[in-house]
Amino acid sequence: MEKNDPITITLTDRLFDTIQRAIVEGEIPSGSKISEPELARQHGVSRGSLREAIGRLEARKLVERKPNLGARVVTLSYEQLIEIYQVREALEGMAARLAAQNMSDKEIEELQLLLDQHGRQIEEQHGEAYFQKQGDLDFHYRIVQGSKNHHLIGLLCNDLYHLLRMYRYQFGMRSKRSSQAYDEHHYLLNAISSRDPEMAELLMRQHIRSSRRNVERMLLEN
Amino acid sequence: MEKNDPITITLTDRLFDTIQRAIVEGEIPSGSKISEPELARQHGVSRGSLREAIGRLEARKLVERKPNLGARVVTLSYEQLIEIYQVREALEGMAARLAAQNMSDKEIEELQLLLDQHGRQIEEQHGEAYFQKQGDLDFHYRIVQGSKNHHLIGLLCNDLYHLLRMYRYQFGMRSKRSSQAYDEHHYLLNAISSRDPEMAELLMRQHIRSSRRNVERMLLEN
DNA sequence: GCGATGAATATTGTCGACAATATGAGATAT
DNA sequence: ATATCTCATATTGTCGACAATATTCATCGC
Numbered sequence: 001m002e003k004n005d006p007i008t009i010t011l012t013d014r015l016f017d018t019i020q021r022a023i024v025e026g027e028i029p030s031g032s033k034i035s036e037p038e039l040a041r042q043h044g045v046s047r048g049s050l051r052e053a054i055g056r057l058e059a060r061k062l063v064e065r066k067p068n069l070g071a072r073v074v075t076l077s078y079e080q081l082i083e084i085y086q087v088r089e090a091l092e093g094m095a096a097r098l099a100a101q102n103m104s105d106k107e108i109e110e111l112q113l114l115l116d117q118h119g120r121q122i123e124e125q126h127g128e129a130y131f132q133k134q135g136d137l138d139f140h141y142r143i144v145q146g147s148k149n150h151h152l153i154g155l156l157c158n159d160l161y162h163l164l165r166m167y168r169y170q171f172g173m174r175s176k177r178s179s180q181a182y183d184e185h186h187y188l189l190n191a192i193s194s195r196d197p198e199m200a201e202l203l204m205r206q207h208i209r210s211s212r213r214n215v216e217r218m219l220l221e222n
Numbered sequence: 223m224e225k226n227d228p229i230t231i232t233l234t235d236r237l238f239d240t241i242q243r244a245i246v247e248g249e250i251p252s253g254s255k256i257s258e259p260e261l262a263r264q265h266g267v268s269r270g271s272l273r274e275a276i277g278r279l280e281a282r283k284l285v286e287r288k289p290n291l292g293a294r295v296v297t298l299s300y301e302q303l304i305e306i307y308q309v310r311e312a313l314e315g316m317a318a319r320l321a322a323q324n325m326s327d328k329e330i331e332e333l334q335l336l337l338d339q340h341g342r343q344i345e346e347q348h349g350e351a352y353f354q355k356q357g358d359l360d361f362h363y364r365i366v367q368g369s370k371n372h373h374l375i376g377l378l379c380n381d382l383y384h385l386l387r388m389y390r391y392q393f394g395m396r397s398k399r400s401s402q403a404y405d406e407h408h409y410l411l412n413a414i415s416s417r418d419p420e421m422a423e424l425l426m427r428q429h430i431r432s433s434r435r436n437v438e439r440m441l442l443e444n
Numbered sequence: 445g446c447g448a449t450g451a452a453t454a455t456t457g458t459c460g461a462c463a464a465t466a467t468g469a470g471a472t473a474t
Numbered sequence: 475a476t477a478t479c480t481c482a483t484a485t486t487g488t489c490g491a492c493a494a495t496a497t498t499c500a501t502c503g504c
Contacts (some may be wrong), residue, residue, distance in 0.1 A: 008289045008495085010457065036486070046459045047486090048270060052277055058283030061373075067230045068465050068486060090316035090374075091402045094308060151283075152312075155377070209266045230465085232487065256458070268489045269456090290495050323462060 004139050011066035015043060023062050023073055024166040029125055031075040034063060057093060060184055062166070074163075078219055082161060085212040089205050091156055092140065096188065096204035099146035100197040108193050111142050115185055122179055134170075139185050143192070143204070184210065225424050237265060237275035245284050245295055246388045253297040256285060282381055284388070296385075300441055303389050306382060307434040311427050313378055314362065314381065316425035317376065321368035322419040330415050333364050337407055344401055355390075355397060365414070365426070374417055 019039070022028045042052045054071050057063045065071040103111075118135045144156045167173060175181065184207040191199040241261070244250045262272045276293050279285045287293040335417075340357045366378045389395060397403065406429040413421040 010289045010367045012457085013289075018352065035484095037484085048460090049458060051486090052274065055274055058280065061376075067232045067235075070466095083371045086316060086320065087313070088371050089311070090312040096313035098308065114361070125479065128336055129260065147307045149308055151302070151309050154283075157310065234487085257454095259454085270490090271488060273456090292456065292496095 011045065012049050012052045012056075015045060015049060016056050018043070019053055019135060020060075020162060022064060023057070024162055025170060026166075026170045028073055030166075030170060031074050032073050034071040034073065036070070054119075061163055081215065081219075082212070084164060084167070085208065085215070088160060088164070089208045089209075089212070091160070091200045092144065092208060093205040095144045095147040095149070095152055095156065096192070097147075097197040097201035098149055098152070099143045100192045100195055100200040100201060101146040103146035103192060104145075107142070108189075111139070111146075111189060112193070114138060114142070115182075115189055118182055118185070121184055133178075136175070136178075136181055136185075142187075146192075162182055171219070173215060173218060174212065175211075176201060177210075180210070181207070185221060223234060233267060234278075237267060237271060238278050239273055241263070242279060242282075242284060242384060245279070245440045246384055246391060248388075248392045252293050252295050252388075252392060256293040256295065257277040258292070273388035283385055298389060299434070303393075303436070303437065303441075306386060306389070307437070310386070311430045312436070313374060313382070314366065314430055315423045317366045317369040317371070317374055317378065318414070319369075319419040320371055320374070321365045322368040322414045322417055322422040325347065325365075325368035325414060329364070329368055330411075333361070333368075333411060334415070336360060336364070337404075337411055340404055340407070344369075344404055355400075358397070358403055358407075363412075366393055367416075378401060391420050393441070395437060395440065397433075397436065399432075403429070421426075 019028070023030075025205060028034070034054065036047050036054075040047045045048070054065070058071065059066050061074060063073055064070045114135075118139070129152060141157065144153055146155065183221070184203065187199060188203045191203055206219055239251070245252075248437060250256070256276065258272055258276075259267050262269045265272070276287070279291065280287050283296060285293045285295055291435065336357075340361070343357070363379065366375055369375065410422060410425045410429060413425055
């Protein structure tokens with residue numbers, strides 16, 4: 001008998017998702033104060049539930065809270081973005097290493113198909129960066145999953161991912177290097193399917209460093 | 223005038239600290255269910271505040287919560303411990319790299335003093351592992367701080383640290399390799415004071431891998 | 445005796461109200 | 475006019491109660 005735990009969605013869960021999206025997309029401006037009574041009224045919900053949702057957002061570093069002063073949406077900064085890239089480099093590098101050891105042949109095959117599809121998209125729509133951006137996320141996401149390390153997966157896909165998404169939205173970070181990224185993905189996948197952990201980690205770290213340098217250049221133009 | 227924000231400790235903060243300590247030290251057994259009414263009564267506090275504290279513990283992966291079923295203290299496992307060591311290797315490796323770039327000369331000097339002190343302690347009390355265990359934490363802690371990357375510092379010193387402490391308590395992990403660890407710390411500090419990021423990261427990762435292998439051996443004995 | 449069914453009980457999710465603290469406006473003194 | 479103090483207002487922290495969901499346990503049918 002399948003013990004299929006019926007997934008119940010609690011009110012706090014929905015609030016958390018909704019507010020997180022609003023913050024990531026800048027609907028609630030970065031740096032602004034969050035008024036509990038007002039937000040609770042807007043969502044037609046009690047303050048208690050709202051506070052729990054805010055607590056989770058705080059754990060994900062999307063809001064900062066000071067006792068008796070309330071919560072503010074985190075303030076984006078160039079320095080913090082660099083910090084995030086450094087953490088990503090470390091964690092995703094390790095993820096790639098583990099993926100080279102732990103991904104199943106089937107998963108690798110599917111990843112190959114995904115990458116082929118990206119290649120065709122790049123040829124067809126010259127520089128339409130949006131799909132490639134989504135594709136970049138998909139690709140990284142699968143490798144992280146392939147590490148089979150649940151801690152790593154949680155840190156990258158739950159914590160860091162949304163913060164990064166917030167920067168992408170609000171700093172208008174569209175990559176002008178989709179074809180280069182595609183090549184780098186290609187080399188990386190080769191390392192993984194050759195089951196070469198050392199090389200996989202090295203290539204992933206280089207890939208993320210390139211990405212960081214690209215962002216740095218972009219932000220210097222202001 | 224110094225705008226010294228008066229640090230007020232909220233009730234939830236105290237609860238969080240207290241319960242976290244109880245969980246880490248095994249006072250509340252790993253895997254056991256947490257009854258909100260009972261815990262609230264024990265601490266003489268309302269369920270609302272308690273729930274917020276539990277939420278924070280969940281964010282730190284010390285408890286797991288399922289909707290309408292309640293919270294359980296996380297179940298320790300060999301596999302999870304290995305996962306944690308892998309994450310640590312990635313993050314602390316990056317921390318060492320950054321520390322080699324960002325620590326001040328003064329901080330490096332103080333770290334040297336700390337290490338000298340550890341060396342004397344090892345000579346005096348042959349294998350009294352407790353102090354060395356604390357010393358090991360101090361040493362790593364300072365390097366993480368030296369990275370000057372606040373995200374990294376938060377992940378390691380807030381999230382991972384307590385989980386690791388929980389394993390040390392409950393698996394009775396006392397290291398029998400304090401003098402080897404001392405040597406490794408020594409080489410690592412050399413790399414940092416030579417401002418060699420690459421070498422610092424390499425040595426830190428080897429150090430943590432050794433530590434992991436030591437744990438693996440220890441657990442195989444059961 | 446064993447498993448299914450349903451009522452009684454307990455636990456979690458959500459809410460509104462009160463207490464403690466911070467914020468802002470207005471009055472007073474320099 | 476500026477700065478300080480005081481009081482009124484608003485916001486956060488904490489609490490107890492109700493609603494929704496899970497668990498327990500006795501009963502029933504086989």
